[in-house]
Amino acid sequence: MNENIEQDSGFRAPIGRRKFLALSGGGIAAAILAACSKSDSATTDTTATAETTAPATGITGGGGADGTIKIGYVSPATGPLAAFASADAFIFEGIKTFLADGLRVGGKSYKVEILSEDSESDPTKAAAKAGKLITEDGIDLMLVGNTPDTTNPVSDQCEANGVPCISSIAPWQAWFIGRGGKPGETTFNWTYHFFWGLEDIIPQFISMWSSLDTNKSVGGLFPNDGDGNVWGDTTVGFPPAVTAAGFTLTDPGRYENLNQDFTAQIAAFKKAKAEIITGVVIPPDFPTFWKQAKQQGFVPKAASIGKALLFPESIQALGKDGIGLSSEVWWSPNHPYSSSLTGASAKEVADAYTASSGAQWTQPIGFAHALFEVAIAALVAAGSTDKTAVRDAIKTMKIDTIVGTVDFTSGPIPNVAKTALCGGQWREADTPTGYDLVIVDNSLNPGVPTGGTIEPITA
Amino acid sequence: MNWFNAIIQGVLVGGLYAMYATGLSVSFGVMRLVNLAHGDLAVGSAFIASTFCLATGLSPFLAIFVVLPLSALVGIGLQVAVFNRVVGVDPSYQIVATFGLSIAIQNVLLQQYAANPRALNIGEFGNRSLKLVGDDVVIGLFPLSRFVVAVLVLVLLSLFIGRTRIGRAFRATSDDPDIARLMGVNIRSIYAVAFAIAVTTVALAGIFNGMQTQFSAADGPALLIYAFESVIIGGLGSLWGTLCGGIILGIAQTIGAEIDPGWKQLIGHLVFLIVLLVRPMGIFGKDELR
Numbered sequence: 001m002n003e004n005i006e007q008d009s010g011f012r013a014p015i016g017r018r019k020f021l022a023l024s025g026g027g028i029a030a031a032i033l034a035a036c037s038k039s040d041s042a043t044t045d046t047t048a049t050a051e052t053t054a055p056a057t058g059i060t061g062g063g064g065a066d067g068t069i070k071i072g073y074v075s076p077a078t079g080p081l082a083a084f085a086s087a088d089a090f091i092f093e094g095i096k097t098f099l100a101d102g103l104r105v106g107g108k109s110y111k112v113e114i115l116s117e118d119s120e121s122d123p124t125k126a127a128a129k130a131g132k133l134i135t136e137d138g139i140d141l142m143l144v145g146n147t148p149d150t151t152n153p154v155s156d157q158c159e160a161n162g163v164p165c166i167s168s169i170a171p172w173q174a175w176f177i178g179r180g181g182k183p184g185e186t187t188f189n190w191t192y193h194f195f196w197g198l199e200d201i202i203p204q205f206i207s208m209w210s211s212l213d214t215n216k217s218v219g220g221l222f223p224n225d226g227d228g229n230v231w232g233d234t235t236v237g238f239p240p241a242v243t244a245a246g247f248t249l250t251d252p253g254r255y256e257n258l259n260q261d262f263t264a265q266i267a268a269f270k271k272a273k274a275e276i277i278t279g280v281v282i283p284p285d286f287p288t289f290w291k292q293a294k295q296q297g298f299v300p301k302a303a304s305i306g307k308a309l310l311f312p313e314s315i316q317a318l319g320k321d322g323i324g325l326s327s328e329v330w331w332s333p334n335h336p337y338s339s340s341l342t343g344a345s346a347k348e349v350a351d352a353y354t355a356s357s358g359a360q361w362t363q364p365i366g367f368a369h370a371l372f373e374v375a376i377a378a379l380v381a382a383g384s385t386d387k388t389a390v391r392d393a394i395k396t397m398k399i400d401t402i403v404g405t406v407d408f409t410s411g412p413i414p415n416v417a418k419t420a421l422c423g424g425q426w427r428e429a430d431t432p433t434g435y436d437l438v439i440v441d442n443s444l445n446p447g448v449p450t451g452g453t454i455e456p457i458t459a
Numbered sequence: 460m461n462w463f464n465a466i467i468q469g470v471l472v473g474g475l476y477a478m479y480a481t482g483l484s485v486s487f488g489v490m491r492l493v494n495l496a497h498g499d500l501a502v503g504s505a506f507i508a509s510t511f512c513l514a515t516g517l518s519p520f521l522a523i524f525v526v527l528p529l530s531a532l533v534g535i536g537l538q539v540a541v542f543n544r545v546v547g548v549d550p551s552y553q554i555v556a557t558f559g560l561s562i563a564i565q566n567v568l569l570q571q572y573a574a575n576p577r578a579l580n581i582g583e584f585g586n587r588s589l590k591l592v593g594d595d596v597v598i599g600l601f602p603l604s605r606f607v608v609a610v611l612v613l614v615l616l617s618l619f620i621g622r623t624r625i626g627r628a629f630r631a632t633s634d635d636p637d638i639a640r641l642m643g644v645n646i647r648s649i650y651a652v653a654f655a656i657a658v659t660t661v662a663l664a665g666i667f668n669g670m671q672t673q674f675s676a677a678d679g680p681a682l683l684i685y686a687f688e689s690v691i692i693g694g695l696g697s698l699w700g701t702l703c704g705g706i707i708l709g710i711a712q713t714i715g716a717e718i719d720p721g722w723k724q725l726i727g728h729l730v731f732l733i734v735l736l737v738r739p740m741g742i743f744g745k746d747e748l749r
Contacts (some may be wrong), residue, residue, distance in 0.1 A: 078566070080575025121677070224721060258681045260475060260671075261709070263468040264716035264723070267461045270594070284577050288672045291601070294586035294738030296464075317578035319671045321586070353670035422690045 004276075046116055066108040069376060071165075072115050072133035072142040074154045079121025083311050084146035084169065087365040090353050092116065095372045098341050103200075103376065106383035114137060119150050123177065127153035134161045140385050141378070143371045145169035146364060148178050148226060155191040156216045157178060164391040166374050168367045172197045172255035172336065172416045173230060183413050190387075192394045194374070194406045194417040195367070197346040200444060201328050201421060202241040205304040208423040208454050209247065209276050209444045210366055211332060214301050216247045221262075221279030221289065224254035231280045239276065250274055257282050262289040266296050280306035283314050290321055301456040312360045315426045316433040322426050324457035329424035329439055330401050331366030335448050338404045340373045346402055360432040404445075420445035425454050464596045465528030465713040471599065473689075474606030475671075477702040478664035479682060479691035480604065481612060482657035488696030489548065489633050489653040490546045492553055496561035497686060500658055501665030503564050504530055506674070508666045519579035519670055526666060527659050534658030535581045538651040546650060559573045562681060568676035576673035612660055615696050625652060633696065645696030688731045694744025703742060718735060 073092075075085040083334035092114050102109040115137050119126035126149070132155060133139045142165040144154040151167040156179060158165035167175060175193045176183065210217070220239075222232030231237045242249045244296055250272035252265045266289075269277065279301045281289065286308035293299065304326040308314060333350035344352075349369060350361035377399045382389035395414070398407040408417045423441030428434060438451040473623025479501065484695045494500075507529065508522035541560065545552040581601065588597040620626035631639040632649045640646050668674065668682065685708060693704025708727050734741065 078569055078574070080574070080675065082569065083576075086573065086575075154526055198711045253720040255716070256724045258678075259723070260685075261468050261472045261713055261716065261723075263463075263465050264720055267464065267717070284675070285576060290584045291671060292468075292599065295599035295601075296597050297587040297588075297590070311575065313575035313577075314673065317576050317580075319580045319582065321579075418472060 011014070046245050066110060066112055067385070068111045069103065069105070069141070069379060070113045070115055070137060070207060071372075072117070072130070072137065072139035074117045074119050074126055074129050074142070074144050074150060075146050076121040076126075076150055076366075077116075077118040079119075081121040081147055081149065083117075083362070084311070084364050086359065087353055087357075087362060087368060088116065090356055090373070091365065091368040094342065094349075094352075094369065099376075103379065105379050105385065107223075110385070119154075120377070121149065121151045124155045126150050126159050129156040130157035134158070134163050139163065140387065141375055141390055142166070143375055144366055145371055147194065148174040151175050151193070152179050152250060155188075155193070159188055159191050161361060162190055162387060164387055164394060165379070166371055166377070166394060167191065167193045168371055169364055170195060171201070171230075172412070172418070173236070174226060174418060177230075178226065178411065181413075181415075187413075188415045190391055192408060192415050192417070194408075194419060196328075196372075196419055196421050197412065198236060199412075200418070201306065203245075204328055204423050204441065204444055205278055205326075206242065206245045206247070206423045206451050208304060208425075208441045209302055210245075211419070211441065211454050212276075212302055212456055214272060215226070215277040216241055216276075217272050217274045218247050218249045218276040218278055219265070219272065219274035220249055220251040221265060221277065221281050222251060222254060223257050223259075223279075223281065223285070225257055225282075227280040228254060231306070242278075247276070255330040257285060259285050262292050263296070265289070266293050269293075270296075270298055270299075275301045277303040278305065283308045283310040283311075286314075287318055287321075290318065293323070299457065302454070303457060304328075308424065311362055312431065312433040312435055312437070314413055315435040323428060324425060324455060326423060326425045326440070326454065327437065329363065329422040329437060330419065331363050332422070332424070332437065332439060332448075334439060334451065335366070335404065336368075337400070337402050337404050338398055339369060341376060344402075354432065358432065360436075368404045370403040370406065371454055373401040374399060374406055417439075420448075422448050422450075423454070425452075427452075461595070461717060462714070465695040466710055467596060467598060468602075469710035470540075470706050470712035471602035471606050471709070472713065473610040473702075474602070475664065475667060475705070475708030476689045476708055477705030478605070478609040478612065478667060478684045479661060479686035480693075480701045480705055481616065481698065482659075482661040483666075483702040484690050484693075484696060484698060485492040485616070485653055485660070487689045487690065489629055490542075490650050491550075492542060492546055492654075493550070493557070494657065495554065495557040496564060496679070497557075497657075497661055498682035499561045499564040499568075500530075500533075501668065501682055502674050502676065502679045503568060504662030504665040505579065505669035506572055506577065506676075507567055508669065509579055513580060519581055519666060522579070522661075523663065523666055526662055526669035530658045530662035531655040534655035534729050535651045535657070539647075542654060543647055543650060558586045565676050565679060573674060573716040574675060574677075577669070578673045581670045585670065600715070601670065605633045605671075608663070608667070612663065613698050613702050616656065616660075620698070625649070629653065685727075688727070691741055692731055694741025697741065697743040700741055700743030707742075 024155045077085050099112045103112050117129035142158045144151050145168045149172045151170045155165050222228040238251050252268040309325050309327040333347040335346045338345040378393040381393040404419050406417045411417045422439045422445050424437040425440045426435050429436030440454040442448045442450050486494050503527050506589045508526045517625050545556045550699045585601050588599045590597050689704035693700030711730040712723045712727040716723035
């Protein structure tokens with residue numbers, strides 16, 4: 001896995017080291033990367049870096065180390081989910097450079113090690129790797145993100161072993177209910193999650209559709225998988241909410257992923273004269289549907305799709321057919337937030353990522369950074385590395401991060417903090433892929449500037 | 460009208476399944492090799508085609524002419540380096556070898572191309588169609604061309620196997636490798652040609668799949684199941700059976716989906732199981748390559 005991390009963060013951009021450090025608060029430390037690729041668990045010693053940025057918050061530094069804090073991190077570096085984790089190496093470098101002089105916790109200075117493990121996009125392996133980090137490496141704190149297939153098994157391991165765990169990048173219902181939690185009844189003792197939920201994405205999509213002149217007929221593409229079953233659920237999913245907002249929803253039924261033919265769905269949408277399409281579709285299935293829809297003369301005015309349209313490469317693969325498709329936006333370079341650690345703004349971090357990797361910004365970047373913000377704030381607030389103290393610090397945490405305010409004191413349930421969503425539409429742009437996700441609806445998060453208003457898809 | 464359209468789309472999808480299945484049918488027919496890396500070879504070819512298109516700016520249809528000769532070489536190389544060692548011995552060696560190849564290909568692709576999906580962009584052609592009855596019954600130009608190519612490949616292959624000297628050696632080897640060897644057939648080179656054909660046809664299928672949808676490094680195994688089902692429905696080792704198997708599977712799925720999208724796979728698998736129960740050798744199956 002480490003070879004991948006190294007490859008993903010290839011240093012191609014002609015940007016000066018100092019300038020880059022100042023931009024991102026992150027460092028390109030080739031020595032560290034080299035060290036990364038030597039050991040299986042990517043353990044690196046932050047004190048290996050000679051240079052560092054000036055501490056922005058006064059929580060770093062402090063001379064000799066009094067001990068070591070180990071932060072575990074499990075992510076899908078390889079496998080089908082790897083696009084989520086492609087910025088991990090970049091994020092690690094930023095954090096390592098920031099903590100190069102150590103972290104001051106309770107008057108002592110600690111060396112911080114990030115131990116990252118590859119889940120290979122497999123829930124079983126994710127659990128095994130989490131177990132290894134907990135029992136063999138003796139981590140003090142676990143961080144995990146990137147879809148329920150990663151967050152849930154890792155969180156379960158931490159819960160069982162009494163290790164504090166902070167997770168993100170999975171709708172909170174998928175994380176909480178997906179692990180057997182019942183809102184109002186279950187409380188997890190060691191595992192905490194910040195992200196948005198279904199109650200956010202549904203009104204976000206509806207808000208975008210309401211800005212368009214349509215007949216309010218919506219077609220739903222809900223596959224027979226964890227996400228599709230929740231989105232299409234007739235009590236908590238899209239159907240009741242969409243109907244309540246004055247739209248009609250045509251749901252032809254669950255279909256299996258990696259579908260080669262969407263004729264039945266297209267026929268049903270045509271019959272209902274649907275002008276809007278929504279759903280949670282895996283990336284390879286959407287182009288199949290979209291091309292077949294065009295062949296069969298079906299072009300809706302709006303297509304707001306979860307999952308398939310997250311990454312710019314997916315839109316690039318669709319080519320011009322991708323213009324006008326819409327999706328939820330959890331984080332973007334235009335979000336008016338900055339890192340509580342380095343002070344770098346969302347735009348600065350995204351630009352630094354592009355400069356270091358040559359790749360376009362993706363939404364997980366902000367959240368991966370925010371995981372470390374919450375973790376370090378929790379350690380500092382706890383004033384010790386005692387697991388219970390750290391856990392209690394997370395429980396009462398309220399912090400402004402690069403993804404906005406993360407507030408565990410006012411979540412929908414005790415273990416969850418929520419971040420706000422915006423609506424975005426893919427447009428042609430001067431970016432590495434030629435397309436960019438432009439924020440066109442900020443009704444749920446008015447602080448984020450919009451880059452335009454939603455426009456109907458043209459055939 | 461919906462039903463009629465569903466059947467037409469089913470036939471067209473069947474062309475893709477048949478194209479996938481042809482290589483399996485050949486490699487099983489000639490050397491009794493069940494290649495679990497079949498789908499990964501398809502994805503790998505699509506990536507190579509994508510690299511070619513990005514580098515030259517040419518159409519993916521032209522990439523076919525570059526990728527197919529390469530695939531033939533890859534096929535010969537794999538047969539010589541790997542599969543000659545496992546053909547004709549305990550089948551479990553084959554499974555381990557091809558499964559290992561599958562994992563190796565996936566990880567090489569991941570290293571080389573990262574995890575992001577790619578597609579082979581055929582532009583407006585992918586959206587065009589012949590409208591038979593308004594927008595209700597349509598034949599997409601791209602699915603149609605895919606179907607035609609699948610049939611063409613099968614015609615060429617059956618001519619090759621039926622009319623040429625190597626084709627006769629194919630059939631002889633398929634019937635009884637030991638006797639064929641006694642008659643002076645170089646079994647190993649026959650196997651190499653067979654595997655070259657298998658990889659070439661699946662490369663074609665991978666490229667056509669990449670023109671329709673997106674592919675990423677780990678997608679290979681998912682493409683394998685329909686290919687297997689097409690081969691089994693049609694009859695192991697029967698080329699025309701493979702085409703029929705693909706079409707039957709395609710129609711069963713689209714009709715199932717018309718009843719309820721959730722039934723699509725179910726009906727497809729049910730047809731497969733019924734064929735296995737009623738005619739285990741497949742509809743066109745004999746124990747030989749026809």
